[in-house]
Amino acid sequence: MSAAAGKKTPLTPYQWKLFAFLSVATFFEGYDFFALTQILPNLRAEMNLTEAHAGYLVGFINVGTILAYLLVRKADVWGRRQLLTVTIAGYTVFTLLTGFAPNIVLFAVAQLFARIFLLAEWGVSMIYASEEFPADRRGMVLGVIQGFSSLGSIVCAGVVPALLNTTYGWRSVYFVGVIPLVLLAFARRGLKESSRFTKVESAQKSLFDVLRSPYRTRILQLALIWGCTYACTQNAITFWKEFAVAERGFTDGMVGMSITIAAVGSMPLIFLSGKLLDVVGRRVGAVIIYLTLSSSVFLAYNLEGRWSLTISLVFAIFGVSAVLPVLNAYTTELFPTDLRGDAYAWANNLLGRLSYVAAPTLVGVMAGSTGWGPAVSMSTVFPLIGLVFILWWLPETSGRELEETSAV
Numbered sequence: 001m002s003a004a005a006g007k008k009t010p011l012t013p014y015q016w017k018l019f020a021f022l023s024v025a026t027f028f029e030g031y032d033f034f035a036l037t038q039i040l041p042n043l044r045a046e047m048n049l050t051e052a053h054a055g056y057l058v059g060f061i062n063v064g065t066i067l068a069y070l071l072v073r074k075a076d077v078w079g080r081r082q083l084l085t086v087t088i089a090g091y092t093v094f095t096l097l098t099g100f101a102p103n104i105v106l107f108a109v110a111q112l113f114a115r116i117f118l119l120a121e122w123g124v125s126m127i128y129a130s131e132e133f134p135a136d137r138r139g140m141v142l143g144v145i146q147g148f149s150s151l152g153s154i155v156c157a158g159v160v161p162a163l164l165n166t167t168y169g170w171r172s173v174y175f176v177g178v179i180p181l182v183l184l185a186f187a188r189r190g191l192k193e194s195s196r197f198t199k200v201e202s203a204q205k206s207l208f209d210v211l212r213s214p215y216r217t218r219i220l221q222l223a224l225i226w227g228c229t230y231a232c233t234q235n236a237i238t239f240w241k242e243f244a245v246a247e248r249g250f251t252d253g254m255v256g257m258s259i260t261i262a263a264v265g266s267m268p269l270i271f272l273s274g275k276l277l278d279v280v281g282r283r284v285g286a287v288i289i290y291l292t293l294s295s296s297v298f299l300a301y302n303l304e305g306r307w308s309l310t311i312s313l314v315f316a317i318f319g320v321s322a323v324l325p326v327l328n329a330y331t332t333e334l335f336p337t338d339l340r341g342d343a344y345a346w347a348n349n350l351l352g353r354l355s356y357v358a359a360p361t362l363v364g365v366m367a368g369s370t371g372w373g374p375a376v377s378m379s380t381v382f383p384l385i386g387l388v389f390i391l392w393w394l395p396e397t398s399g400r401e402l403e404e405t406s407a408v
Contacts, residue, residue, distance in 0.1 A: 009134035014192070018132055019141060021191060022125045023148040025088065029122045030152030031177055032095070032114065036061070037238050038160040038256070039170035041245055046170075047104040051242070051372075055364015058238060060108050062357040064115030069349035071120035075341030076205070080128045080194045087124065090117030092178060099174035122149075123348065127340055130332035131196040135401050136278060138333075139285075142325040143274015150270045150321050153237075154263040161256040196402070200338045210342040215335055219347045221393045222331050226352025228386030229327065231359045232379040233320045236297045238360060240313065243301055243372035248309065258306065262313035266321070273322035277329060281398040283391060286326045290387040293319025298380045301373045323383070326390075333397045333405040340406075355382075 011019065036058065044054055075083045094114035101107035126142065133141045156173070163172040211219065244250035244258070277285040296315035303309050327348075335343040359379060366375035397405040 008136050011133070011137070015133060018128070018191065019144070022129055023145050025084070025121060026125055026145050027148045027152040027155075028091070028177065029118060030149035030154075031156045032118055032152075033149075034153040034156035034237070034259075035160070035173050035177065036111070037241060038156060038259075039164070039173055040238075041241060041252075042164055042170050043104075043107070047107075049104065051368045052364050054242070055361045055367070057104070057108055058364070059357050059361035061111045061115055062234070062353070062360065064112040065119045065353045065356055066349055067112075068116045068119035068123065069345040071116065072123040072345035072349055073205075073207075073342045075124050075127055075344075076338060080124055080131070080197055080341075081191050083124045084121060084128065084191070087117045087121035090114075091121060095174050096178045099168070099171040099178075101171075119349065123344055124341070126328040127332055127344060128194055130329070130402065131194045131337065131340075136399050139277035139282075139325065139329055139398060140274040142328050143277065143322075144271055146274070146321055146324050146328075147267065147271040149324075150263060150267055150317065153317070154260060154267065157256055157259040157263055161253055164252065196337045205342060210339050210346060213339065215339060215343055218334050219343050220351070221389065222327070222334070222347040223351035225386045225389045225394075226327055226331075226348050227355040228382040228389065229323050230353060230356040231382035232293065232297060233323060233383075234356045234359050235363045235376045235379050236293075236300070236316055236320050239363060239367070239372050239376055240300065240316075242367070243376065244309070247371055247373055248304070248306070250306070254306070258310040258313060261310055262317050265314040266318040269315075269318040270321045273318070274325045277325060278398055281396050282326060282329055283394070283396055286387060286390045289319060289322045289326055290383045290390075293323055294380045294383045298377050301376045319383075330390075330394055330397065333400075333402060334394075336406045337402070 040054055040058075043049070049057065071083065071087060078086075091114055094110050094117065098107060098110040098114060101110050125145065129141050129145055130138060159176065160173055163176065164170060166172045168175065210216075240259070241250075241255045244255050245252075250258070273285070273289065276288070280288075292315055296312050296319055299312035300309060300316045303312055331344050331347050332340060363372075363375045363379065366378075395405075
């Protein structure tokens, strides 16, 4: 076992408050991720979009995850708390504008900006969490926060079939999502700046300063691992409804039910994924999670029966969610506090998410000739490549303080 034996370090009342806030904030990452997935066939029908157009749309919107780099790196200048405030406000505004979009162009632009703020919020939440919680509980905290993202997915999957039948159709999915975000903007009061960040001297850095540091190789290694992971995870759930409806004859209600069952079934596993990383270590945990991801996504796009597909989807959703605590742990633990935001932005947002943007576009184009099943199935080889890189390049960091794990 890589985690230290004995009783775990207790959390303070403030840490519990921060834990709850970051968990609720991350809830909307899951809600937004599933929202586009669930409304895509209806949006295509209303806007007269082909399968290839759907891939282009998802790819364009996901450019926002790369542009989020410009905000995430500001965590090392503005501070974790101020950036969290800005990102929550921005995401709220552009989610509302999405619901009012009169055409596909404005829908895509509003969602592009919503993704910029959403992914910046997600990134700074992970940095915040890694810095403010005990080393022996860091994996658990990151896993539970990611679990709330999955809870957002469950809520979205559960309410979308009903919302699609309302007067506003797919637009109501975004209108409903704005209400809790407004409340969250007020709930942020009372949060403190990260204790580790307050101890370092923040300064404006050029875009390339971090790549001139001794941490350049780590950034590039993690960027490649993120890229390999996203090449599969970004397609796995996004296009499952398209696959189920077009190639297995599912209705909207059947898809909603299957995704809800799968999401609920995956929840206990997702919440335990962070604990797994603290108990068996980051490397062994990565082996378990990445193998599950690759195999389950393949089965979810190749099996025939409704229930066999749904069971495969349980583990696919688990894998898609559980790889994130693995990589968030490594990407926050392997860099010093004064470079953590910038390094995270480079490895995840700017470089790692290139495949996040390209993969849906390529799969959408391929699906026009091969179908969704074969197109998505081909992407399942990439997590296996990413796992090889993890075992080859990355050290064990479980249970160690950030000051130790970030040393070159």
